Amino acid sequence: MSNPSVFSAESYFATQPPPPTLQTDVIGVRTFISKQAEQGRKVVLVTSGGTTVPLELNVVRFLDNFSAGTRGATSAEYFLKAGYAVIFMHRQFSLQPFSRHYSHSTNPFLDFLEIDSTSSRNATSEINVTPSKRPDLLQVLTAYKAVHAEGTLHTLTFVTVNDYLWLLRAVSQEMSILRRNAMYYLAAAVSDFFLPRQKMSEHKIQSGKGSLHIEMDQVPKVLKPMVAEWTREGYIVSFKLETDLSLLIPKARQALQRYGHQVVIGNDLHHRKHRVVLVYPSSLSPTSISSPASTPCFNHVPLSNLPDGTGSVEIDGILADTSAGQYTESWIEIDPSLAASGTKEIEEDIISELLRRHQSWVAAAPSAQ
Amino acid sequence: MSNPSVFSAESYFATQPPPPTLQTDVIGVRTFISKQAEQGRKVVLVTSGGTTVPLELNVVRFLDNFSAGTRGATSAEYFLKAGYAVIFMHRQFSLQPFSRHYSHSTNPFLDFLEIDSTSSRNATSEINVTPSKRPDLLQVLTAYKAVHAEGTLHTLTFVTVNDYLWLLRAVSQEMSILRRNAMYYLAAAVSDFFLPRQKMSEHKIQSGKGSLHIEMDQVPKVLKPMVAEWTREGYIVSFKLETDLSLLIPKARQALQRYGHQVVIGNDLHHRKHRVVLVYPSSLSPTSISSPASTPCFNHVPLSNLPDGTGSVEIDGILADTSAGQYTESWIEIDPSLAASGTKEIEEDIISELLRRHQSWVAAAPSAQ
Known part of the structure; x- marks a missing residue:
């Protein structure tokens, strides 16, 4: 077994590869921020959902942190309601503002759509919303349409803890031009451990015989460089569970x-x-x-x-x-x-x-x- | 470090605790199967999505297998279309038949609902489906309503590999009365490794210092007892990735x-x-x-x-x-x-x-x- 390495934020970014979509994501964020700054809006970065740690290069197995993303998705809606622009940086498939009200598991939207058979002689039948469900849906839909019309919500997606760390640094740096008008609301459940890319083949899971051994290194504490270097006087909210x-x-x-x-x-x-x-x-x-x-x-x-x-x-x-x-x-x-x-x-x-x-x-x- | 144990299916079920909802789930499955048997329908068990291996008793971190559940959810629809009754046993929040067409990430349903402003003087405005989206939605919705009206889809949920194994055994045993009319379509991505309950505290993750070590045992191969003991001449389809x-x-x-x-x-x-x-x-x-x-x-x-x-x-x-x-x-x-x-x-x-x-x-x- 090799010794665990100790990664500072600096050595982490110097040795771990950036996600392939980082450049594109940064350009999108930059455009969004400059538009919001022009319109004088405060901007909040909301991170949400858990991160994964891939255990193999061909990712089949991974370590995960539990989080449905309820806190982040819900909070994003209230920030939007208060007039903030929101960069919603969330784990792929975790809950999102607005659609969170209609989970496929607990409140499937197909259940409150009805086929209007009276107009069935037309080429296509009409689809109606069940009357009892209409007021709630109308409220969510109105807020959703307003946010899209105003362009105040920008969504980014991560999967691995590496995606998360690279995105967090890049978005924080972009937001630093907003100075005190920037808020950072770090609700994502981030893994404390990761598997450095350089150790991945060494750690490849042995399937088919005996037991599984995994050894991981600690994820660097990024709040320190975030406060000291990446942001400038931004208002930073972290979470402890x-x-x-x-x-x-x-x-x-x-x-x-x-x-x-x-x-x-x-x-x-x-x-x-x-x-x-x-x-x-x-x-x-x-x-x-x-x-x-x-x-x-x-x-x-x-x-x-x-x-x-x-x-x-x-x-x-x-x-x-x-x-x-x-x-x-x-x-x-x-x-x-x-x-x-x-x-x-x-x-x-x-x-x-x-x-x-x-x-x-x-x-x-x-x-x- | 302790030696890995070797679990047979028998020793697994003798030592690992059943999920708390097992009894309720079995009663639901039994009712469903007897109704389908009366109506002369073939029944297929479709398993879908990945399993987790919790690493702590207070589940925050877990090992996971990648699977969105596309294969299982899609296949379930085609089985239903062919007149089979389907027991859809899937990982919580993985894709499901019908709603899979409207992923909140790639095809959010809120995007194709419109608020009819012409009737806005009423107490509640009307909500309409965007005309271009209507034919596809109508097709999905019609199939969904028909399946619900006929009662040919029964959904079960698992999260951990332990939930999965207990459910698989119980459902297989219930389905054995269907003999050759039962099919088992095992599309779930099941972990090869697990952490026995008895080792959980010992393996509790040390956060805050050094690296993470995890040692796990092999999940018993359950296809053998499934063929030989749990089912009776059922048609069993397994997957290899x-x-x-x-x-x-x-x-x-x-x-x-x-x-x-x-x-x-x-x-x-x-x-x-x-x-x-x-x-x-x-x-x-x-x-x-x-x-x-x-x-x-x-x-x-x-x-x-x-x-x-x-x-x-x-x-x-x-x-x-x-x-x-x-x-x-x-x-x-x-x-x-x-x-x-x-x-x-x-x-x-x-x-x-x-x-x-x-x-x-x-x-x-x-x-x-």
Whole structure:
């Protein structure tokens, strides 16, 4: 067995091949951004879905991260509704804004189309939408058509973690001309490990006898160069998913400390549909702006039954500074039954809070943008 | 590192836990089969899509096999068209019959719905299908409604290789009462490896430091017990996918020799949309039935530029008997440009050939069914 290599972001991009469509994708993004900049729109990059790690050169088997892409697809819709332009960078076949309402598995659209037999003597029969389904479809369709007419949604597709990393860097660099008007909402579930191209043949899976051994290297932490090099004062939102709730806030604070970005949104696996926590440096607290009166389910104080995460905690063998004064948490919680029935989506409140914070961030620019 | 265990099908089912929905699924399948048997319909089990191997108990990371499920979803439609009842057992979110024509990525249905603004003074506007899209949609929709009205399609969902194995055994056993009227069309891309539940905590992925090591065990070969124990004279079609074309026929013959089933359909990764080979024991050749005149692209002899696979070949360290007399191949090939444009689907010819062979199989029953 060979020793694992340690890849910095720099050595990663120096040794791993770019995806073949990168140049074309970058040109599309550049055109989109310049159009939005002309029209004075803020632009958000929303990443969504899981990444794969191919285990063979002829890709049949791969390691995958679970994510249907619900958070990203839903959030993109609320950003669009608020007037942002959205670069939606998602895993192929993961959920997308608008069409997400009509999953082929849970809400197949063929079920609410009807064939009008009264006009069957014509060359082609008419197809009608079931009346009970019409209002919902009309709402989705109206928003979808408006976004397409305005040209405010640009979709990019990735499959592997390598596609993702190359695209993320390229799009971030393109967006940097927007300075504080750019937001980065990194909701994709990215693999921590990958198989360097140079090791791929060596690691080829032995089928037909014995067991399977795979050895992988760590994916470099790209938030650091993203903050320091790829973007310029962009507003960066990262995500943490934990199954152990007591680690959520300490780990979120540790990420802010390490990478120096603006917000971590903490989810725990089993409650992420109705409860998240926003963790941010206290210096960025928009205290001068009053809380919105229209979101009654919104909490700015930790709920009493949740750990507050203060003190110091050992994470990955490092004693993390989690002093409460330096970081602030805002809990966002909605009624779980409303979330389960689809009556209310927590992303509506998340985006509403982020818009407020992004506005403060733009207003706090040292010089006019 | 522990030694890999060798699992027989028997020891697999004795040690791995059944999926929680198995009982409910079996009851649904039993009802479906008895209804079809009453109506004298043949029933085919179509498996489709890839399986996952969860690497952690809280499933975030998993090993996956690539498969969109095109072959299975397309084939299911042609079986339904031919009057078969179909149990469609597929990977969650993989393609399904009928809705497969309207992928959210490549052919989103929202694009061909229009809002009728002339009637906008009504409480709800009308939604119309774009006229140019109407004929195709009408055709799909008509077939979809007919299948639902007749109740000839039953859908089951799996995610992990463990779900798949338990479901396959249970459904096969339920279908065995149909005897020769049952066909099994095993198009799913099933993992060769899995992580036994008992080793899961031991194998928990170490995130945050160093590299990732995974060690997995081999999935038992279930075709053998499927032929010998789970089914009774059912017509079993398995699939082989190879990237090395010269191995395709020898491996297909080896599978028939080992497991004793009826047909292997051989695909090579890059040409599977327009060329496959059916390999079967020569004793099952339906020579008394003439070739269908209506399929001009159909070839019963190997194409001149393809290896004929005769002789003996070493596979997995075993010298395989590939004597040409014992096995016969039928190549099915369609014009690649018709396949690429979607004008013609190779599954139409595959199913047509299988129906003919299944009919011979039913007719050759030792006693009346």
